[in-house]
Amino acid sequence: xxxxxxxxxxxxxxxxxxxxxxxxxxxxxxxxxxxxxxxxxxxxxxxxxxxxxxxxxxxxxxxxxxxxxxxxxxxxxxxxxxxxxxxxxxxxxxxxxxxxxxxxxxxxxxxxxxxxxxxxxxxxxxxxxxxxxxxxxxxxxxxxxxxxxxxxxxxxxxxxxxxxxxxxxxxxxxxxxxxxxxxxxxxxxxxxxxxxxxxxxxxxxxxxxxxxxxxxxxxxxxxxxxxxxxxxxxxxxxxxxxxxxxxxxxxxxxxxxxxxxxxxxxxxxxx
Amino acid sequence: xxxxxxxxxxxxxxxxxxxxxxxxxxxxxxxxxxxxxxxxxxxxxxxxxxxxxxxxxxxxxxxxxxxxxxxxxxxxxxxxxxxxxxxxxxxxxxxxxxxxxxxxxxxxxxxxxxxxxxxxxxxxxxxxxxxxxxxxxxxxxxxxxxxxxxxxxxxxxxxxxxxxxxxxxxxxxxxxxxxxxxxxxxxxxxxxxxxxxxxxxxxxxxxxxxxxxxxxxxxxxxxxxxxxxxxxxxxxxxxxxxxxxxxxxxxxxxxxxxxxxxxxxxxxxxxxxx
Numbered sequence: 001x002x003x004x005x006x007x008x009x010x011x012x013x014x015x016x017x018x019x020x021x022x023x024x025x026x027x028x029x030x031x032x033x034x035x036x037x038x039x040x041x042x043x044x045x046x047x048x049x050x051x052x053x054x055x056x057x058x059x060x061x062x063x064x065x066x067x068x069x070x071x072x073x074x075x076x077x078x079x080x081x082x083x084x085x086x087x088x089x090x091x092x093x094x095x096x097x098x099x100x101x102x103x104x105x106x107x108x109x110x111x112x113x114x115x116x117x118x119x120x121x122x123x124x125x126x127x128x129x130x131x132x133x134x135x136x137x138x139x140x141x142x143x144x145x146x147x148x149x150x151x152x153x154x155x156x157x158x159x160x161x162x163x164x165x166x167x168x169x170x171x172x173x174x175x176x177x178x179x180x181x182x183x184x185x186x187x188x189x190x191x192x193x194x195x196x197x198x199x200x201x202x203x204x205x206x207x208x209x210x211x212x213x214x215x216x217x218x219x220x221x222x223x224x225x226x227x228x229x230x231x232x233x234x235x236x237x238x239x240x241x242x243x244x245x246x247x248x249x250x251x252x253x254x255x256x257x258x259x260x261x262x263x264x265x266x267x268x269x270x271x
Numbered sequence: 272x273x274x275x276x277x278x279x280x281x282x283x284x285x286x287x288x289x290x291x292x293x294x295x296x297x298x299x300x301x302x303x304x305x306x307x308x309x310x311x312x313x314x315x316x317x318x319x320x321x322x323x324x325x326x327x328x329x330x331x332x333x334x335x336x337x338x339x340x341x342x343x344x345x346x347x348x349x350x351x352x353x354x355x356x357x358x359x360x361x362x363x364x365x366x367x368x369x370x371x372x373x374x375x376x377x378x379x380x381x382x383x384x385x386x387x388x389x390x391x392x393x394x395x396x397x398x399x400x401x402x403x404x405x406x407x408x409x410x411x412x413x414x415x416x417x418x419x420x421x422x423x424x425x426x427x428x429x430x431x432x433x434x435x436x437x438x439x440x441x442x443x444x445x446x447x448x449x450x451x452x453x454x455x456x457x458x459x460x461x462x463x464x465x466x467x468x469x470x471x472x473x474x475x476x477x478x479x480x481x482x483x484x485x486x487x488x489x490x491x492x493x494x495x496x497x498x499x500x501x502x503x504x505x506x507x508x509x510x511x512x513x514x515x516x517x518x519x520x521x522x523x524x525x526x527x528x529x530x531x532x533x534x535x536x537x538x539x540x541x542x543x544x545x
Contacts, residue, residue: 010354014363017348021370021423024381027391031384038389081282088278105534108473109527110294111480113497117519118293120504121300121512137289173274204375204483209504222376223487226383234384237377244372248365 074200112205153188334478345425367423374420379487472533
């Protein structure tokens with residue numbers, strides 16, 4: 001009997017949590033389709049005009065492109081910085097990992113607002129493009145996500161043996177890495193890239209304070225709209241949420257796809 | 272040796288350029304007085320100025336209440352999550368991940384639609400002739416806003432720990448004649464307690480460092496340490512970057528100490544257990 005009542009409670013609690021987290025999002029979604037919804041319990045009517053208005057706006061397109069560019073650059077830099085190190089730590093020297101642990105708590109000890117203070121103090125008057133500093137700084141702050149996703153990719157296989165066999169067979173280290181290691185950690189790399197991209201795409205604090213109004217990304221545009229045009233802002237918020245949902249969906253698909261792969265090779269150990 | 276260098280070069284360069292150098296310069300600048308000599312004047316101001324102490328009080332208050340409250344919900348939530356079927360479990364984990372990424376401007380905007388001056392909550396309370404007992408732009412409103420990302424974050428941190436608890440342990444201890452309370456106190460609590468403390472510290476630190484949600488929700492009307500730093504950096508006439516550096520230095524110092532302490536708690540317990 002114990003198990004039944006606790007399952008019952010668990011379902012109730014999760015339903016309550018679901019409603020609590022989803023309500024603001026659903027309300028924003030309905031708001032974005034409403035003709036007007038001010039000081040009334042229900043909107044006065046439904047329309048698509050706010051969507052067509054926002055999407056045809058040049059500011060929207062350019063801010064979207066800036067955020068996409070920022071996301072892509074950051075993703076590439078984060079991979080360049082971390083892929084070799086995580087590979088080395090997992091294959092040759094596990095002690096490196098304990099040194100890397102500082103990275104995982106970085107967003108808590110040095111959050112964006114603290115880091116940006118140091119960046120402004122150091123780079124405000126130096127003739128280095130602020131955009132370059134911004135991309136590097138976002139890469140640094142996204143490292144915990146990159147690190148954990150990549151580190152998970154190395155669980156479960158003997159990469160050292162694989163790598164050294166390739167070396168013995170005459171491949172250069174780089175070639176061996178590309179031919180033997182990369183195909184086996186594809187899923188982890190994809191997940192790491194998606195997570196990094198998402199965090200950079202939605203970055204606000206660093207971009208806003210470091211570049212001010214000179215570089216309007218999607219989030220900064222969203223904030224500007226929020227001050228002036230509630231309907232347009234609700235559309236943008238909805239689009240942003242759909243983007244997050246899509247990323248989650250892709251993540252689930254990747255994990256399912258590769259989990260199936262794993263199961264077929266080691267049947268019986270799962271379930 | 273050269274391959275080792277090649278492997279670590281990009282990461283080291285990144286860490287030096289946008290972490291070590293800026294943070295060192297920030298710490299040095301925090302000791303700069305008006306005449307660019309060494310001075311503790313900024314530190315004195317932080318602790319004596321009333322406006323600044325209000326920021327510190329607000330930050331500590333909001334962070335303490337949200338982190339404790341969110342932790343309690345997260346414990347119940349993580350426990351419930353372990354009771355669901357694997358596919359529902361995954362759906363919820365995705366939801367929590369999304370909610371955590373939704374923090375900031377989008378969250379603030381959603382809450383304004385819901386609870387703001389022209390919002391639905393307002394219409395509802397007016398229609399039902401209820402008193403207006405809740406204001407989203409206030410301290411309590413900000414505290415509520417933080418829970419929307421602190422709770423999912425807490426669940427995501429705690430869930431793996433709860434998953435590791437083996438349901439068979441309960442049966443074993445029951446067979447051996449232990450009461451459920453004894454089982455909870457002697458078996459479950461020693462395992463999860465250090466993790467709970469660590470998660471509490473992380474949630475607290477996360478709330479302390481929150482800038483985007485507070486700024487988007489309240490502008491500069493609610494002053495916290497992060498929004499104060501923001502104003503000190505680009506506040507036009509009132510800009511005072513060395514003072515911003517002082518706040519940031521103190522913040523980094525205190526949070527690093529706290530997080531390090533939290534890490535110690537879990538690790539020493541683990542070593543005892545092993």
